[in-house]
Amino acid sequence: MKYILPLIFLSVIAYAVFRRVNVFAAYSRGVGNAIKFTLQLVPVLICVFIMCQLFEVSGLSAALTRALSPVFSALGVPQELTRLVLIKPFSGSGSLAFLTQVLSENGADSYISRCACVLYGSSETVFYIYAVYFARCRQKRRLIPVAIILFSTTLSTICACLLCRIM
Numbered sequence: 001m002k003y004i005l006p007l008i009f010l011s012v013i014a015y016a017v018f019r020r021v022n023v024f025a026a027y028s029r030g031v032g033n034a035i036k037f038t039l040q041l042v043p044v045l046i047c048v049f050i051m052c053q054l055f056e057v058s059g060l061s062a063a064l065t066r067a068l069s070p071v072f073s074a075l076g077v078p079q080e081l082t083r084l085v086l087i088k089p090f091s092g093s094g095s096l097a098f099l100t101q102v103l104s105e106n107g108a109d110s111y112i113s114r115c116a117c118v119l120y121g122s123s124e125t126v127f128y129i130y131a132v133y134f135a136r137c138r139q140k141r142r143l144i145p146v147a148i149i150l151f152s153t154t155l156s157t158i159c160a161c162l163l164c165r166i167m
Contacts, residue, residue: 072085077158077161085157088119
């Protein structure tokens with residue numbers, strides 16, 4: 001099992017040599033492009049991190065949690081997990097901290113903890129991924145993908161809690 005990655009690596013190099021590709025030159029170009037992309041990505045990521053912090057510090061997170069708790073509860077999502085649902089699209093580490101808190105308060109085998117684990121594992125940090133994917137994109141319509149992602153995340157949250165209730 002430990003030889004799989006080296007074998008894949010050597011297979012790619014062997015294929016490139018067979019195709020008469022200058023492996024070192026291609027590798028160097030790729031690294032150069034990656035460095036340029038990373039430098040273009042830094043301002044966008046800084047903006048996302050600042051917005052995440054402002055979302056929490058401003059009290060907007062707490063206000064949204066209070067406002068949306070009854071809505072999520074009506075949809076089958078425990079009220080205690082509303083904050084996790086709101087934090088996860090913004091911050092992976094923040095949602096992990098909240099998940100740890102839920103697990104310590106409710107125990108690992110409780111319904112709320114099972115839901116929290118499934119929600120944490122089945123969703124993504126939407127705005128971080130959005131920043132990475134669209135950093136170089138010059139497309140004007142960027143709101144539509146975010147709306148689709150947030151809708152599908154909400155739908156998967158409801159379905160995940162329903163499945164946890166059945167299990």
